[in-house]
Amino acid sequence: MSVKEEMHIKGDELIDGLTAAELEAQHPADAAETIEGLDMSDQVKFVKQLPIKDAAESIAEMESNDQIALIQNLNRGLAARIVNQMSPDDATDLLEGLDEVLRQALLQRVPAEERAELKTLLTFGPDTAGGVMNTEVVILDQDLHVDEAITKLRQEVEDKEIPYYAYLTDAKDRLVGVVSLRELLLAKRGVRLKDLVKTQNLISVGYNIDKEEVAHHIAKYNLLALPVVDFGNRLLGVVTVDDVIDIIHEEASEDMQTMVGAGADETTDSPVIFSVKKRIPWLIINVANSAIAAYVVHLFDDTIAAMAILAALMHIVSNQAGNTGQQALAVMIRQLAMEKFDRKKAWFAVFREIKIGLINSGLISMLVLLAIIAFTGDFKLAACMGIALVIDMLVGALAGSSIPLILKEIGRDPAQASSIFLTTITDAIGFWSFLGLAGILLL
Template sequence: MSVKEERAPFTGDDNDTPTLAEIEAQHPADAADTIEGLDIIDQVKFIKQLPIKDAAKSIAEMEDLDQQELITNLNRGLAARILEQMRPDDATDLLDGLQDDLQKSLLSRIDAEDRAELKTLLTFDPDTAGGVMNTEVVILDQDLNADQAVSKIREEVEDKEIPYYAYLTDKKDRLVGVVSLRDILLAKRGVILKELVKTQNLVTVGYNIDKEEVAHLIAHYNLLALPVVDFGNRLLGVVTVDDVIDIIHEEASEDMQAMVGAGADETTDSPWLYSVRMRLPWLIINVIFSAISAWVVHLFEGNITQMAVLAVLMPVVANQAGNTGQQALAVMIRQLAMERFDRKRAWLAVLRELRIGLLNGLIISSLVFCAAFAVTGKLGLALVMCGALGVDMVLGAFAGASIPLLLKELGRDPAQASSIFLTTITDSMGFFFLLGLAGLVLLT
């Protein structure tokens, strides 16, 4: 770890504008937080004064929209020099979010070798392994011996960001094995590198594989980095464990927002009109679905008129079933996000949630039966409340677990507005069960 990485977080007075020395003394991640808290004019002022490498590290730690705004407001020459000092994957992510004319302008000012690398990375889908991979890797010929390998690593490692492993290739640049630097250093003198990987089960991933799948593979095999290859098994780069942390955090945030119909990539810094455009369609759909619940209530308007207490009890049934469904929904979406999709196992999980909902429904509805009977003294009303609540809770558990799977089967994001669909089901059916049972038991 470098000296800069060991620096303590800035703890000065939040009401004072930080000095250049205070920002330079911080870890890049803390410096990024400090810079993000300034207005754009001060951000530009501080970035201009920071050493290029420090500026690059700090900007790489900033949120996407803040990065883009800052780079847009810097002069093109400085912005290009900063991009040259960033890791290729970080620079690519930043460039990908810029306007085409600005992107081309910055690329034209970057060193030819770096420009070619960045242009290649920009061709990959940002949601795939190719879009998140890092190309700064140590590549060794498999026919080198351990001593030669150590010498070559010493020559190259200063320019590499992630020297966890060395990647062995043959004469056609095909990946044949992965060796940890520790194993190379401990190898006996004269040992040929390919001898170290003779029995290795090589784990790789294609450049077009979804980044969530890449994260699952790294977690499954407990790797620090996963090599990315093309269709000819030629090494393109690696996805590292720090990238996986970012992927998991990003996907979790997207799922949470998508569940309620917000834009998956929205932040508090997103343009407000963009947020309106993302949310409005789902709000319109929610209005339509809410009308279904209102229509169900309208069907039993006469029952409510004859027994006004039903109007008081309706929210209890709907809310309890909705909460039950949200619990199942959250567990199922988490499971789909953490593991590969296995249809049989997923639907078994739905049955598990159904059993949980059944038992919880029996317990809660029994408690509600006792409470309703104690308060009203009406056995029939207590039974109706008990039955409607129990059935709706079971339905809520089943719906919460199955909605993400149905969306997955249809090729949609399992989290996409699933909460809206669930609420419609639990509300409308809860009202139907309560008011329908009341009509059959109490008002006939």
């Protein structure tokens, strides 16, 4: 019996060895894995057995494509109730992935107040602070006393997702300060909230700031949540640390995929045609780039014909340079992803990679030189190999570290197909330097 057959749901029978009560007691992330492991018909049955709140929390933990597929297969009444029970940021992410007809149908079934909030969130770009923020925050008037604030906090905190902080506003709803729950509990009786933040260096971001920049702010200042404001400094919501973890994971995955020309938003569940459309342009570009390297080799047909061993050795040069470049490329892309772009510091990092490439190329070329002398006794061939390795590995270090910066300077994703461009450069220069030196020194 297959795993899916063992997990098949029939009425109120056990699901994957769990009772209905045990299923409800599962952490939403574990429940999400259980749901994703089922056939679609069983996913629907499974969700129908869960309380709406548990279903909403579990579906929020699922992969985006799986979420969308499941919501599309639920009846609209149930789907709308689930969306309504989700935190606003999770509900917005889900709605953004649905087609316009289904999105509007679900919104019409959501209560008016929540519907207005979700529609507002949908107006923000998905890659901005506004697009990832949560609006379930504790807002307190700055003129309240500490005791009054704690009383209000107790009344409101149950409806808030993550009450790490309380946000203080003035009469015009402008953000004037942030106090942690610890500060509220330790403050003396009778103290006004505004007195707690008199010397505070308030940190916030505009709603249109890129979500990567938001992640950098939270990491830099060690915050659990970061307030998001409009141009009038009015509080719109907060981005929490759990959102930042998702952002970092998503950006790292996108960088890894775009480096080799795959779609940034592509997954193993993406439709085949979708993936083909994303990849084929870069594969065509790669063919053109490979033709450049092939043409370089063609220029030295006579040299290769005279010494067949060159055909076997020339790939060692390009492979070593390619690996050197990939190392520099990975370090540079990680640096750009982790820190705010600093042009001076970034280009200093290029010179650092060149130094590393010089040392590594010297050591590797010496090792290869000695190996060729030991096996062939040909000092000139060994010299050609050694010099070509130094040249191409230096080029690889330079190209690997500078390609992401060049892409950044022209406003493109630093990781976008950078591996393809790097391979073209190291192959062409490697073949040209090795075969050119061989033509000069050996023939």
